Amino acid sequence: MAQGWCDQAPALGCARGFVILHPTHARAVNEAHERYKREHPRVPLDVLQVVATWLPCARTAASFAQCSTFCRDLSRCDTLWRRLYLGRFQRPSEDPPPGKWFQLYKFQHTFLKDVVLNKNLDEILQRAYPRWESVGSISLPVGAS
Numbered sequence: 001m002a003q004g005w006c007d008q009a010p011a012l013g014c015a016r017g018f019v020i021l022h023p024t025h026a027r028a029v030n031e032a033h034e035r036y037k038r039e040h041p042r043v044p045l046d047v048l049q050v051v052a053t054w055l056p057c058a059r060t061a062a063s064f065a066q067c068s069t070f071c072r073d074l075s076r077c078d079t080l081w082r083r084l085y086l087g088r089f090q091r092p093s094e095d096p097p098p099g100k101w102f103q104l105y106k107f108q109h110t111f112l113k114d115v116v117l118n119k120n121l122d123e124i125l126q127r128a129y130p131r132w133e134s135v136g137s138i139s140l141p142v143g144a145s
Contacts, residue, residue, distance in 0.1 A: 053080050058105065081105050 052074035055061045061084070065075035081101035089108050096104050118124060 048074055049077075052077055053083075055080060055084075058084055058109070076102055078102075 048071070052061075052064065052071070055064055055075070061075045061080060065072040078099055078101050081104075085101055085105045085108070089105075089112075092104065115121070115124070
């Protein structure tokens with residue numbers, strides 16, 4: 001009668017069907033497993049590309065980008081950031097060069113958060129652009145001969 005896996009376990013250095021690996025061998029097994037996972041993804045690539053293109057918001061795109069380096073590359077898709085930008089902001093007078101929708105979205109988001117929605121907006125504008133009331137006190141240089 002042939003022995004099964006459980007019958008051979010003690011002879012293979014296994015306890016209750018679990019393989020115990022020496023630490024020097026465990027790393028080699030893990031590297032091979034990681035390489036296999038990179039080369040053979042569970043979700044087909046075309047499905048991931050469609051998912052990345054239709055992420056609903058920038059926060060979800062950022063979370064998706066943290067899943068893996070491949071997902072990070074997919075989340076930088078120009079089509080995604082163009083759709084997210086046009087869904088939140090007005091269309092720019094000229095479209096940015098290819099691959100720049102992400103930077104444009106990031107700039108507009110930062111500008112909106114730091115300038116427009118700032119509680120001290122009046123103070124910032126007053127420092128940057130003084131009120132027209134002070135225009136009368138401007139002295140213009142007169143050409144000296």
